[in-house]
Amino acid sequence: MTTKKINISINGFPAQVKPGITILDAASDNGIIIPTLCYHKDLCVAGNCRVCVVEVAGQKRLSAACATPCEEGMEILTNSLKVRNSRKHIIELLLSEHNADCTKCYRNGNCELQELASEYKIMTQDFIELLPYKTYSVDMYSPSIIKDDSKCIRCQRCVRTCAELQGVNALTVAHKGDHMKISTFMEKAMNAVVCTNCGQCINHCPTGALVEKNYIEEVWEAIANPSKHVVVQTAPAVRIGLGEELGFEPGSRNTGKMVSALKRLGFDSVLDTDFTADLTIIEEGTELLTRLKKALVDKDADVKLPMATSCSPGWIKYIEHMYPEYLDNLSTCKSPQQMFGALVKTYYAKARNLEPDKIVSVSIMPCTAKKFEANRPEMFDSGYRDVDYVLTTRELAIMIKQAGINFKALEESKFDRLMGESTGAGVIFGATGGVMEAALRTAYEIVTGREVPFKNLEIAPVRGMEGVREASIKIENPKPEWKFLDGVELKCAVAHGLVNAKTVMDSVKKGTASYHFIEIMACPGGCLGGGGQPIPTSPEIRQKRAEAIYAEDSHMQIRKSHENPEVQKLYRDFLKEPLGEISHKLLHTKYLPRERF
Amino acid sequence: MATSYQLKRADFIFKNENDWEQVLGKILSQNPQDLINELISSELKGRGGAGFPTGLKWKVAAEQPSDTKYVICNADEGEPGTFKDREILQRVPYKVLTAMVACAHVIGAREGFIYLRNEYWFLRNELEKVIDEFEYYCKEINLEFKIKVFMGSGAYICGEETALFESMEGKRGEPRNKPPYPTTWGYLGKPTVINNVETLAHTYTIFKYGAKKFYDLGVQYSRGTKLFSVSGDTPKPGIYELELGMSLQDFVYEFGDGDTKAVQVGGASGFLVPRKKFADTAIGYQGKLTGISLPTGGSMMLFNSSRSMYNVLDNYLEFFREESCGQCTPCRVGCQQLLIGIKAVKRAEKPASYLDKLLRLTETMQYTAKCGLGQSVANSFSSIVENFREEMIY
Ligand SMILES: Cc1cc2nc3c(=O)[nH]c(=O)nc-3n(C[C@H](O)[C@H](O)[C@H](O)COP(=O)(O)O)c2cc1C
Ligand code: SF4
Ligand code: SF4
Ligand code: SF4
Ligand code: SF4
Ligand code: FES
Numbered sequence: 001m002t003t004k005k006i007n008i009s010i011n012g013f014p015a016q017v018k019p020g021i022t023i024l025d026a027a028s029d030n031g032i033i034i035p036t037l038c039y040h041k042d043l044c045v046a047g048n049c050r051v052c053v054v055e056v057a058g059q060k061r062l063s064a065a066c067a068t069p070c071e072e073g074m075e076i077l078t079n080s081l082k083v084r085n086s087r088k089h090i091i092e093l094l095l096s097e098h099n100a101d102c103t104k105c106y107r108n109g110n111c112e113l114q115e116l117a118s119e120y121k122i123m124t125q126d127f128i129e130l131l132p133y134k135t136y137s138v139d140m141y142s143p144s145i146i147k148d149d150s151k152c153i154r155c156q157r158c159v160r161t162c163a164e165l166q167g168v169n170a171l172t173v174a175h176k177g178d179h180m181k182i183s184t185f186m187e188k189a190m191n192a193v194v195c196t197n198c199g200q201c202i203n204h205c206p207t208g209a210l211v212e213k214n215y216i217e218e219v220w221e222a223i224a225n226p227s228k229h230v231v232v233q234t235a236p237a238v239r240i241g242l243g244e245e246l247g248f249e250p251g252s253r254n255t256g257k258m259v260s261a262l263k264r265l266g267f268d269s270v271l272d273t274d275f276t277a278d279l280t281i282i283e284e285g286t287e288l289l290t291r292l293k294k295a296l297v298d299k300d301a302d303v304k305l306p307m308a309t310s311c312s313p314g315w316i317k318y319i320e321h322m323y324p325e326y327l328d329n330l331s332t333c334k335s336p337q338q339m340f341g342a343l344v345k346t347y348y349a350k351a352r353n354l355e356p357d358k359i360v361s362v363s364i365m366p367c368t369a370k371k372f373e374a375n376r377p378e379m380f381d382s383g384y385r386d387v388d389y390v391l392t393t394r395e396l397a398i399m400i401k402q403a404g405i406n407f408k409a410l411e412e413s414k415f416d417r418l419m420g421e422s423t424g425a426g427v428i429f430g431a432t433g434g435v436m437e438a439a440l441r442t443a444y445e446i447v448t449g450r451e452v453p454f455k456n457l458e459i460a461p462v463r464g465m466e467g468v469r470e471a472s473i474k475i476e477n478p479k480p481e482w483k484f485l486d487g488v489e490l491k492c493a494v495a496h497g498l499v500n501a502k503t504v505m506d507s508v509k510k511g512t513a514s515y516h517f518i519e520i521m522a523c524p525g526g527c528l529g530g531g532g533q534p535i536p537t538s539p540e541i542r543q544k545r546a547e548a549i550y551a552e553d554s555h556m557q558i559r560k561s562h563e564n565p566e567v568q569k570l571y572r573d574f575l576k577e578p579l580g581e582i583s584h585k586l587l588h589t590k591y592l593p594r595e596r597f
Numbered sequence: 598m599a600t601s602y603q604l605k606r607a608d609f610i611f612k613n614e615n616d617w618e619q620v621l622g623k624i625l626s627q628n629p630q631d632l633i634n635e636l637i638s639s640e641l642k643g644r645g646g647a648g649f650p651t652g653l654k655w656k657v658a659a660e661q662p663s664d665t666k667y668v669i670c671n672a673d674e675g676e677p678g679t680f681k682d683r684e685i686l687q688r689v690p691y692k693v694l695t696a697m698v699a700c701a702h703v704i705g706a707r708e709g710f711i712y713l714r715n716e717y718w719f720l721r722n723e724l725e726k727v728i729d730e731f732e733y734y735c736k737e738i739n740l741e742f743k744i745k746v747f748m749g750s751g752a753y754i755c756g757e758e759t760a761l762f763e764s765m766e767g768k769r770g771e772p773r774n775k776p777p778y779p780t781t782w783g784y785l786g787k788p789t790v791i792n793n794v795e796t797l798a799h800t801y802t803i804f805k806y807g808a809k810k811f812y813d814l815g816v817q818y819s820r821g822t823k824l825f826s827v828s829g830d831t832p833k834p835g836i837y838e839l840e841l842g843m844s845l846q847d848f849v850y851e852f853g854d855g856d857t858k859a860v861q862v863g864g865a866s867g868f869l870v871p872r873k874k875f876a877d878t879a880i881g882y883q884g885k886l887t888g889i890s891l892p893t894g895g896s897m898m899l900f901n902s903s904r905s906m907y908n909v910l911d912n913y914l915e916f917f918r919e920e921s922c923g924q925c926t927p928c929r930v931g932c933q934q935l936l937i938g939i940k941a942v943k944r945a946e947k948p949a950s951y952l953d954k955l956l957r958l959t960e961t962m963q964y965t966a967k968c969g970l971g972q973s974v975a976n977s978f979s980s981i982v983e984n985f986r987e988e989m990i991y
Contacts, residue, residue, distance in 0.1 A: 047774040048924040050965045061972065062964045067774035082964065089961040093930035126954060128937050128947075130930070154923070173769055173924075176752060178933045180923025 008074040023054055023065035023076055032078050035087065035116055037094075037206055038155035039066040041538045042524070043164055049155050051090050051116065054078045062086055088120050096127040098207075099136070099150035105208040106146075110535060112206035113153055134178075141189035143375045144197040144213055144368040149181055152209035158182060158201035165524055167499035168318065170195035182209075185597040193597055194321045196498065198314035198522045199368030199392075199531015212368045212532060215389040216399055222360040222389070223266040230360045231348070232267040233340045233419075234258065236274055236430030237366035237527035238393045240548035244534035244541075245397030246407040251544030253552055256412025261400050262364075263413060272415045273363065274422030276336040276343070277429040277438070279570065280311060281561035283587055284333045284435075285443040286578035288517055289482075297484045304328040306493075306508060306515035309435050311335040313373035314522025314531075316591055318498050323505050324593030332588040336429065337363050337370055338379050341386030342586040343419065347574045351418055356382060362389045364396045366430070366530030369522065378589045392532025421566035424457075424552070424559030431549045432496035432526035433462035433469065436519040440473060440492070442562045447475055447482040457559055463550070465525060465543065467500035468493060470515075492517045497524040604847045605840040607814065607822040609802045610685060610692070610795070617691040618734065620805045621698055625740070629659055629703040636800065639808035640820040645671055645756075645793030646863070646894035647969065648882045651800065654790055657780040658704040661788035668700045668709040669784060669791040673749050673756035675714060676864035677916060678896035681824040681836050682794035686713075686720050689798065690727045694744065696797035698731060699804060700790050701742045709744040710784075712761055715751045753920040757968050758783075758791045760922065771922045772968035795824055795895070816842030819881025823895060829861075830854050830901035845870055845878040848897065856901040859984070863893035865913045866973035869906070871984040906985035910939060913977050921970060928971025931962045935978060939989060949990050952982055 005016040010030055017026040022045075027034050037049035047067035054065045057075035062083065070076075077083060095117060102108045136150035154173075159182060162171045170193050174183035184193045202210045222230050243252035262270040288307050294300040310316060310331045319326060334342070340363070345356040363370065367390075373379065374387040391399075400407055415421070425441055428434030437459045444452045452459060452473070461471035471492050475485045493515045495504045501520045507513040523530045525542035528549060553559060561567065575582050614620075624632065637652030658666060670693055674682040685693060697709045713721060728744045735742045747765055749755050755764045759773035762784045783789020799821060803811045811821045819841035828834045831852045839848075849857045859871045862880065868891050870878050879890045900909065914936040923929045938955045941947040959975035966972045982989055 045774065046924075047967060048926070050926050050967065053965045060964070064774065064967070069776070085957075086961045086965050089958060090926050090965065093926050093934065093958075096934065097930045127934050127958075128941060130933055130937070133933075133937070153926075154929070156924070173771075176754070176923045177917075177919040177921045178923070178929065180921075180929060 006070060006072040008070050008072075008076060010076050011078055017070050020069050023063065023068050023070055024052060026070050027054075027065065027076070027078055034065045034078055035119070036066055037112055037116070037153060038157060040157050040160075040204055042204065043157060043160040046156055046160065049090070049094075049153065051087055053083060053086055053090075055080045055083050088122070091116055091120055091122055092125075092127055094153050095122060096125065097130045098153065099131055099148075105151065106211040106214070107208035111208060139190050140213070141191040142195065142197065142213065142372070143191070144199060144371040145190050145195070145202060146211050146213050147190055148209055148211075151207050152182055153207055154180060154182065155206060156182070157204045157206065158210055161200045161204040165200055165497050165499055166196070166198060166522070167502045168194055168196055171201060188597070196314040196317040196321075196522060197369040197372040197531075198498070200523060202368060203531050203533065203535055203537050212392050212394070213371060214395050214398075215371075215391060216395050219362055219389050219391060219399070222362070227358060228360045229268045229354050229358055230266070230362060231269045231271060231344050232262055232362045232364060233271045233273045233276075233337070234262070234364045235337065235366055235527060236277065236427045236434075236549065237530060237533065237545070238364050238396065240430065240528060240545050240552065241366055241393045241533045242397060245394060246400065248408075249544075250541040251548045253548050255552065256414070257407060257410040259415055260410040260413040261405055261407060264405055265399055265403055267362070269416045271340075271418075271420045272422045272426075273336050273340055274426030274429070275419045275564070275566060276339040277426035278423055278561035278564040278567050279339055279587070280333055280336050280435075281425060281438050281442050282567060282571075282578050283583060284309070284331050285439050285446065287331055287333065288439070289443060289446065290579065292516065293484065296488070306518050307331055309519045311429065311435060312369070312520060312522045312527075313367070314369040315498065315501060315520045317369065317372070317594070318501060318522065319505075320591055320594040321596050322502070323509070326505065326508070327591055327593065330591065332590060334379070334587055334589050335370070335373060337365060337390070338373065338386055339587045340419065341374070341379065342382045343570075345382035345384050345386060346586060347570065348418055356384050360388050361386065362391065363387050364391050364393065366393050366527045366533045367523075368392060368531040370532075378591070381586050381589070393534060394532060397534070417566070419566065421564055423561055423564050424554065424556035425561040426564070427552045427556065428549055430527045431463075431546045432521050433464070433494045433519065434526060434549070436462045436471075436492055436494050436517070438561055439517070441560045444473065444475070445560065445562070447478045447485055449479050456554065458550075462492065462494050462519075465539065465546070467497060468495045468503055470494075490517065491515045492519070494519045496521040496526050496529075498522050604843050604851050605814075607838045607840055609822055610798050610824060610838055611688055613689065614805075617695045620801065621695050621734070624695070624699045624804050625702055625738070632699065632703050632804070633659060635803060635808045639803045639811040641796065641799055641803060641811065642819075642882055643793055644795035644799065644823060644894065646676065646866070646892070648892045651792065651796055654780055654792070655700060655703050658788045658790045661781055663788050665787045666704050666706040667784045667787055667789040668697050668704070668706045669761070669789055670697055670709070670711045670794055670797055671756060671758065671761065671791055672711050672713045672717065672794050673761065674717075674794070675753040675756045676866065676894050676896055678828050678861070678864045678898045679826045679894055681826050681895050683717055683720070684836050685794050685798050685824075686717070686724060690724055691731075692798045692801040693794055694727060694731045696792075696800040697744060698735065698740070698742055699800065700792070700797075702740070704788070704790055706790075707741045707743070709742065710747045710765065711744065712747050712749055712755075712765065715749045718748065721746055721748070752922070754922040754968075754970060757970065760968070761791070762789070771924045772970075774967070793894075814840045816879075816881060818883070819890070823893075825893075825897050826895050827852050827897050827899070829899040830857065830904070831899045841881045843880055844876060845880060846875040848880065849875055849899070852897070853899055854901055857899050858902045858904065859900045859906065861896070861898040861900070861909070861977070862891045863976070864896035864898075865916050866970065866976060867891065867893055867896065868976050869909070869980040869984065906981055906988045907939070907943060910977065910981045910989070911936070914939065914974075917970070917974050925967040925971060927962045928966045928974070931958055931966070931971065932974060934958060935974065942989060949986075952986065952989060956982060
C-alpha cells in the first residue's frame with residue numbers, strides 16, 4: 001500500500017512527507033535537527049519541555065515539534081527569530097531552576113541540557129537563580145542509584161521509562177506548580193520502594209539527576225593495595241557496549257581491547273563472566289530437565305513449571321514485589337555474576353593458592369541492579385562477600401579515560417585462565433533470548449545426543465526484539481534415559497523489558513499459557529540494553545549491539561556451554577556434578593517476597 | 598472605539614420555567630442536523646473562557662464515526678472570582694441536564710458526566726436527584742443515556758478540558774498535547790463534547806425560544822447574554838445576566854463605587870483594564886471590527902484607588918505559581934521567575950528595566966506554554982505592568 005505524501009515546507013524549502021508524521025521527524029528526515037529534551041525514541045511523547053518549539057506560518061503560538069503532526073501545506077520555520085528567542089528563554093529558565101554545577105556533576109560531558117546550553121551559548125544568568133528558594137535532597141539510599149532532584153529538569157522521561165518500559169511505576173510525579181517533582185510512593189527513598197534497580201531511568205535521563213552509584217575510587221584503592229589480589233570479571237554485553245564510550249560506533253566488538261585495557265588498569269586477573277554463563281547453562285539446564293522429569297514421570301504436584309530464568313537481578317526483585325507467589329518458579333541458579341563471585345573466593349582461591357580474604361572481586365556489568373544483587377544477604381556463600389564491587393560499563397570507560405589509555409590504539413589480548421574460557425553460548429547471554437538459545441543448544445543435545453535442529457545453531461525464533469517471543473521445540477528420538485520426553489513439545493517464552501515480563505506472568509497466572517521455560521530479562525533488548533550501558537540508548541542502538549553479540553557468537557570456536565573445557569574441568573576438580581552438593585551451597589539460592597510500594 | 602452600548606440586563610438563565618419535559622420532548626423530536634444548525638445560527642460561544650463556537654463543537658463530535666462518545670459538563674469553576682456555575686447548578690440544574698441529553702442525542706453519546714468542583718460537594722445530592730429524574734425520563738422514552746457526577750479534587754488545572762479527562766481517567770491532572778482536540782480524542786480517547794455549565798444552560802434558551810431570540814441579543818461576534826460574577830470594590834457584588842457587548846464604562850457606572858481604578862476582566866487569566874481605557878473596552882469575544890474587546894469566563898473584579906496593583910499582580914502570580922500543573926518549562930519556571938522578579942524589582946534588587954525582560958518572558962510563555970494556563974499568564978502580567986508600571990517599582 002502506498003500512502004499519499006503531503007506537501008510541507010521547512011524553512012522555505014519544500015518537502016514531501018508521510019501524512020501524520022510529526023514535525024520533529026519530518027525535519028529530521030529533511031536534514032534539520034530540532035533540539036529536544038523530553039522526547040525519547042523509546043517513550044511516548046510528552047511535549048512538556050517545550051525546547052522543540054517551531055513556528056507554523058499563520059499561527060501566533062509556536063508548536064511543539066515532537067507532538068505536532070504535519071498537515072498539508074504547513075510552512076514550518078525551525079530557526080526563526082521568534083523560535084530562537086523562545087528556545088533560548090526556555091533553556092535559560094531550565095538553567096535558572098537547575099543546580100548547574102557542571103564540573104561537579106557525574107554527567108558532565110554527556111548531558112543533553114549542558115549540550116543545549118552550550119549550543120545556544122547561554123553565557124549569562126539573567127533570570128534569578130531559583131535554587132536558594134528550594135530545598136532539594138539527594139537520595140543516596142539505593143545501592144545502585146543516586147537521585148539528585150536539584151539536577152532534574154522534570155522531563156518525566158524516567159517516569160515514562162519506569163511505567164512504559166518496565167511497568168514498575170516506582171517513579172511518579174508529585175505535587176504541582178513550583179513544587180512539582182519526580183518522586184516515589186509516599187516520597188520514600190529509592191531503596192524502600194518497588195524500584196528494581198534496573199537503571200533504565202538512568203539510561204533515559206537527559207541530565208545528572210539520576211546516576212549510578214559509582215565505586216570507581218574503591219576499585220582504584222583495591223588495585224593500589226599490594227596485599228590484595230584484584231580479580232575482575234566482565235559480562236557479555238560490556239564488550240560490545242564499551243566502545244561507544246570510547247570513540248567507537250554502536251555495535252563495535254571490542255573484547256580484545258577491553259581485556260588489554262583491564263590488564264593495564266592493574267587488575268591481577270582479567271576473567272570472563274561468560275565462563276559462569278556457560279556454567280549457569282549446565283546447572284539451569286539440568287534443573288529444567290529435573291523439573292520436567294519430576295513433573296512428567298514422578299507426577300510430583302509440587303514441582304513448579306514453567307521454570308523462569310534467574311540471571312537478571314532486576315527481574316528477581318520485580319517478581320519478589322509483584323508476583324511473590326511465583327518465586328518457586330524461579331530457577332534456583334544464581335546469576336552468572338554471583339556464581340563467579342562464589343567460585344572466585346573458593347575454587348579460584350584454592351587453585352591459585354590465595355587467601356580468600358585477600359581477594360577483591362570486581363565485576364564489570366552492563367547493569368545497575370547487579371550492584372544491588374552483590375549486596376544481597378543471599379550472596380555471601382563463599383564465606384565472604386562473593387562480589388565486592390560492581391562497576392557499570394560506563395564506570396569502566398571512566399577508569400580507562402582516567403588511566404590515560406588510548407583505547408583505540410590498544411592491542412587485543414586474551415582473558416586470563418582459570419575462569420576465563422567461554423563459548424558463543426555464554427556470549428549471547430547479553431542479548432534477549434540468549435539464555436534460552438544457549439540452554440536449548442545444551443539441553444537438546446543432552447537429551448537427544450544431537451545438535452539443535454537449527455542452521456548454524458542459530459535458534460531464530462528466540463532472537464529478535466519483539467517484546468514477547470514464543471518458541472517450541474519438539475523432542476524426538478531422545479536417548480534412552482530421556483525416553484519420557486519423546487514427542488514432548490518444549491514450550492518456551494522470552495520477554496525483555498519488565499512490562500513484557502508482566503504480560504508473560506499474567507498469562508501464566510491466568511493459565512492461558514502452558515510454557516515449560518521462560519527467559520526474562522529486565523532491560524529492553526536484554527543486558528545489551530542494560531541500565532549500566534552507554535548513554536544514549538535507542539531501538540537502533542540496541543539492534544546494532546545485538547548484531548555485535550551474535551557476531552561474537554558466530555566467531556567463537558566453541559558455541560555450546562557444555563563443551564567449555566574449563567567448565568568441564570571445574571566439574572571434574574571441584575563441583576563433581578551439576579546440582580551436586582557444592583553447587584547447592586555456592587551456586588544456588590532462594591528469594592523472598594517483598595512489599596509492593 | 599467600542600460600540601457605545603447601554604448595559605442591558607436580561608433574565609433567561611435563572612428564569613424558572615419548569616418545563617423541561619416539554620422542551621426536551623421538542624428537542625428529541627428534531628433531527629441532530631437541525632439542532633446543530635440552530636446552535637450554529639445562534640452563534641453561541643463557549644462560556645468557559647475560550648469562546649469556541651458551541652454549534653461547531655457539537656457538529657465535529659457528531660461527525661466522528663466512533664461508537665462510543667461522551668458528553669461532559671465542566672463544573673470545575675476554578676477561575677478566581679467566578680461563582681456563576683454554582684448558582685446555575687443550584688437553581689436551574691434541569692437546564693444543564695436538558696442540554697446534556699440534547700447533546701447526547703445530537704452526537705450519539707450514551708454516557709455523560711458532570712465534573713463537579715470538589716468544593717461544591719454540597720450540590721451533589723440535589724444534583725443526583727435531578728439526574729435520577731432525567732434518567733427515568735430517558736428510560737421511559739427508550740433513550741439510552743446515563744449521567745454520573747465526577748468529583749474533582751481541587752486543582753485549578755483540572756478545569757482545563759484535557760487535564761480534566763486525565764483526572765477522570767485516574768491519572769495526574771496534566772493537560773495533553775493539542776491536537777488532537779476533545780471532539781476527536783477526548784475522555785478515554787473517544788470523541789467528547791465538553792461544555793461549561795453556563796454554555797449548556799444557554800442552549801436551553803436557544804432550543805426553547807429559537808436561535809433568533811438569542812442571536813438578537815448582544816452585538817456582532819458576541820451574541821446573547823452572559824452571566825457575570827461581579828466582585829471586589831462594588832456596592833453590589835453578585836451574579837448578573839447581561840447582554841454581551843457592553844462597554845466597560847457602562848459596566849463601571851452600574852457596578853463601581855465611584856472610585857474605580859481598574860477592572861480585572863476574566864479572572865487571574867484575564868486582563869486588567871485601567872480607568873482611562875474603560876470607554877474603549879467592550880466585553881465580548883474578539884471580532885474583527887470591535888476595537889478592544891475582552892472575552893471573559895464571567896469574572897469581573899473591581900478595584901478602587903485604595904488597592905495596590907502590585908499586590909493584585911503578586912496575588913495572581915502566586916496563584917499561577919501554585920496552580921500550574923508544573924509539567925512544562927515556560928509555565929512552571931516562568932511563573933516562579935515572574936513572581937520572584939517583581940518582588941526583586943519592588944525591593945530594588947533588580948532595575949526597573951528588568952520588568953521589560955519579564956514582559957518578554959511572558960511573551961515566550963504565551964507562545965510556548967502547553968496549555969491555556971501558561972499561555973494566559975501574559976494577560977494579567979502585561980496589562981498590569983504596562984498600565985501601572987510605577988506601582989511595580991515604588
Ligand atoms: C487553566 C484552565 C482552567 C479552566 N477551567 C475551567 C473551568 O473551571 N470551567 C470551565 O468551564 N472551563 C474551564 N476552562 C476551559 C476549558 O478548557 C474548556 O475550554 C471549556 O470547558 C469548554 O467549554 P465551553 O466551550 O462551553 O466554554 C479552563 C481552561 C484552562 C486553560
Ligand atoms: S545535569 Fe548537565 S547541566 Fe546539570 S550540572 Fe550536570 S552536566 Fe551540568
Ligand atoms: S530525573 Fe531525569 S529523566 Fe526524570 S524528570 Fe528529572 S531530568 Fe527527566
Ligand atoms: S531503576 Fe528501573 S525500576 Fe527503578 S525507578 Fe528506575 S526504571 Fe524504575
Ligand atoms: S502551561 Fe502550565 S498548567 Fe499548562 S501544561 Fe504547562 S505547566 Fe501545566
Ligand atoms: S521535546 Fe518536544 S516538548 Fe520536549
